Amino acid sequence: MLSNLILGVVILLSSIFFYLQAIDLPERSALFPHFILWGMAIVGVLLIFQALLEVRKKVSQEGLVSRREARAQLNDILIFQVLVPGGLLLMAYGLLLSVGFYPASAFLVFTIYSYHAYRIDAANLNKSMWFRSIGFAIAVTLFMYLIFTLLLGLPAPSGALF
Amino acid sequence: MDIFSILLNLFTPSVFLVVFAGVLVGIVVGAIPGLNGAIGISLLLPLTFTMEPQIGLLLLGGIYMGGMYGGSITAILINVPGDVVAAPVAMEGYPLTKQGRAKEALYYSIFSSMFGGFIGVLILILFTPPLAKLALQFGPAEMFFVSLSGLIIVGALSGSFLKAAFAVLLGLFISTVGVDMITGSERFTFDSISLRSGISVVPVVLGLFCFAEMFLNIGKKPSEQVQYRDQKISRMTVVKDILSQRFLVWKSGLIGTLVGLLPGVGTTLAVFMSYGDAKRTSRRDVPFEQGNPDGIIAAESANNATVGSSMVPLLALGVPGSPTSAIIAGALVIHGIVLGPSLFVNRPDVAFTFLYGMLLTVVAMTIIGAVGIKYFSYILKIKMEYIVPTVLVFALFGAYSLRNSLFDVFIAIVLGIVGAIFKKIHVPVAPIIIGVVLGPLIETNLARAMRIAGARNMPLWEYLLATPLSKGLVALVVIMLLVVIRMRHKEKVAAKEVKNA
Numbered sequence: 001m002l003s004n005l006i007l008g009v010v011i012l013l014s015s016i017f018f019y020l021q022a023i024d025l026p027e028r029s030a031l032f033p034h035f036i037l038w039g040m041a042i043v044g045v046l047l048i049f050q051a052l053l054e055v056r057k058k059v060s061q062e063g064l065v066s067r068r069e070a071r072a073q074l075n076d077i078l079i080f081q082v083l084v085p086g087g088l089l090l091m092a093y094g095l096l097l098s099v100g101f102y103p104a105s106a107f108l109v110f111t112i113y114s115y116h117a118y119r120i121d122a123a124n125l126n127k128s129m130w131f132r133s134i135g136f137a138i139a140v141t142l143f144m145y146l147i148f149t150l151l152l153g154l155p156a157p158s159g160a161l162f
Numbered sequence: 163m164d165i166f167s168i169l170l171n172l173f174t175p176s177v178f179l180v181v182f183a184g185v186l187v188g189i190v191v192g193a194i195p196g197l198n199g200a201i202g203i204s205l206l207l208p209l210t211f212t213m214e215p216q217i218g219l220l221l222l223g224g225i226y227m228g229g230m231y232g233g234s235i236t237a238i239l240i241n242v243p244g245d246v247v248a249a250p251v252a253m254e255g256y257p258l259t260k261q262g263r264a265k266e267a268l269y270y271s272i273f274s275s276m277f278g279g280f281i282g283v284l285i286l287i288l289f290t291p292p293l294a295k296l297a298l299q300f301g302p303a304e305m306f307f308v309s310l311s312g313l314i315i316v317g318a319l320s321g322s323f324l325k326a327a328f329a330v331l332l333g334l335f336i337s338t339v340g341v342d343m344i345t346g347s348e349r350f351t352f353d354s355i356s357l358r359s360g361i362s363v364v365p366v367v368l369g370l371f372c373f374a375e376m377f378l379n380i381g382k383k384p385s386e387q388v389q390y391r392d393q394k395i396s397r398m399t400v401v402k403d404i405l406s407q408r409f410l411v412w413k414s415g416l417i418g419t420l421v422g423l424l425p426g427v428g429t430t431l432a433v434f435m436s437y438g439d440a441k442r443t444s445r446r447d448v449p450f451e452q453g454n455p456d457g458i459i460a461a462e463s464a465n466n467a468t469v470g471s472s473m474v475p476l477l478a479l480g481v482p483g484s485p486t487s488a489i490i491a492g493a494l495v496i497h498g499i500v501l502g503p504s505l506f507v508n509r510p511d512v513a514f515t516f517l518y519g520m521l522l523t524v525v526a527m528t529i530i531g532a533v534g535i536k537y538f539s540y541i542l543k544i545k546m547e548y549i550v551p552t553v554l555v556f557a558l559f560g561a562y563s564l565r566n567s568l569f570d571v572f573i574a575i576v577l578g579i580v581g582a583i584f585k586k587i588h589v590p591v592a593p594i595i596i597g598v599v600l601g602p603l604i605e606t607n608l609a610r611a612m613r614i615a616g617a618r619n620m621p622l623w624e625y626l627l628a629t630p631l632s633k634g635l636v637a638l639v640v641i642m643l644l645v646v647i648r649m650r651h652k653e654k655v656a657a658k659e660v661k662n663a
Binding site: 074 | 324342552553575579582586
């Protein structure tokens with residue numbers, strides 16, 4: 001329920017923010033965004049109300065425990081399955097801008113492969129895994145280079161290295 | 163030109179080879195996230211310059227047909243749609259894969275694509291001139307109502323209505339970012355040059371479906387992953403089941419055909435409309451979004467039916483109905499062929515060979531798809547530790563390749579993070595895509611309608627309801643809305659009964 005409350009507040013605040021951004025636009029340009037943002041604001045308010053009503057409902061001790069467990073699980077997922085891989089992808093994007101697509105791809109494959117192995121079991125991070133992930137990163141990058149650049153002639157983002 | 167000469171032109175080894183090669187290329191590019199039939203056609207376009215025009219055209223038609231089907235393979239197997247239009251197939255196909263029924267889902271996909279493809283091509287052959295005239299009847303008012311009807315399917319999706327409404331509004335909002343095509347003013351660009359050209363639908367799909375899904379697969383132990391369980395099912399069982407749903411197939415095929423006719427509307431609307439309609443009318447006990455085959459049948463029939471119908475305005479009027487048919491038009495122009503009504507008089511060999519040859523592309527797609535299913539399913543045998551990084555780098559490339567824009571890559575990554583969070587807090591992501599696709603259509607047609615109404619000195623509503631066609635469309639929208647409300651009410655009552663029990 002907390003997630004619904006946060007979602008409602010975020011929707012409401014962002015719709016107000018963007019509504020203010022659209023105020024200076026010509027009437028015709030602002031018409032459609034204004035409709036949408038009004039709709040979003042209403043949905044945000046309704047979500048907040050819904051969440052508050054849920055909070056007021058009496059919940060048993062068991063319900064509270066399961067709610068707490070679900071929240072802890074959600075936090076775990078958000079940090080380790082969303083923010084960390086998202087951060088790795090953003091790092092790969094930074095590399096892509098500076099050194100080019102293929103080195104960035106090799107980096108991304110290597111890190112995601114290793115991170116996946118680590119998440120399954122930290123003990124997986126041994127010598128053979130490092131070799132496997134390096135080999136796999138090189139193989140995927142070479143395969144992509146072969147298909148996209150050599151065979152299809154598609155342009156890939158270039159950088160300092162490639 | 164008599165049918166015998168057409169068949170003589172068609173049944174040659176070179177035509178068969180070209181059609182099969184085209185369909186195979188289409189399936190492969192369609193299955194790779196971010197790439198689609200249009201990209202495949204662009205890549206092989208130069209090859210057609212040395213071919214006879216009709217053969218070159220069939221190569222491109224084959225890629226178009228194959229590309230429409232290819233996107234569903236990865237959608238079903240790993241929940242990563244190769245293309246936007248495969249998103250509804252992912253919603254029903256992936257749950258079937260999780261139940262160990264991947265092969266069955268793939269059979270539903272290929273055979274529904276076959277039926278849809280035949281419907282679209284037969285309509286292309288039989289009704290090209292009258293349908294082209296019908297497409298011309300659609301003015302801004304009619305297009306506005308057609309686009310609006312696409313939004314109604316959001317109400318048919320399961321889960322929280324408020325969250326689905328938010329998702330579709332978010333999609334509509336994303337579509338407004340960039341330079342307004344009507345007034346030329348910048349909206350929500352924050353002085354960023356990259357945002358001026360707006361946010362394309364491809365990075366949105368890649369982010370919300372592909373990146374988000376892969377994020378959530380990271381760290382999954384082999385026991386938590388979808389296991390490869392090849393439940394035995396014969397092709398005929400699936401074909402018989404699809405035939406038992408022939409009304410759904412025809413209806414979806416006709417929706418695909420009619421929406422595909424309208425220039426600029428695109429396949430996505432047709433697919434989501436058919437999917438929403440199937441959800442409203444399905445009689446199976448299986449809930450939607452939990453592996454109901456009717457969702458796959460409807461989406462795939464509509465999807466492939468648009469291939470034929472989007473060619474109707476191109477061949478009969480010279481107006482391309484989709485980006486892909488625009489590229490095909492370019493190929494014809496390079497061959498010195500003038501499109502439009504004169505095509506059937508001046509170059510009947512090209513026109514009729516292509517029309518009937520499209521039936522061959524459907525046959526080729528069915529053969530390759532039905533035989534290849536055994537091999538496609540092997541994707542599930544690959545460990546997740548190999549799939550996740552590979553799909554991520556392919557998707558990065560896919561996000562870049564459409565407009566050669568690094569900004570699109572950034573958008574896809576950011577939306578991937580947002581999409582993964584949304585999935586975890588039960589905000590559906592499919593309506594966001596519906597909003598992004600339909601936003602420009604709704605806004606542009608509404609603005610045009612307002613301008614015309616202003617010029618004629620009449621109220622907007624009067625202009626919107628001026629023709630019998632637009633009145634009929636309004637009635638259709640209202641009926642769809644009522645059916646959705648009734649469906650939601652029934653679901654609520656059923657849920658309450660279960661809770662009480």
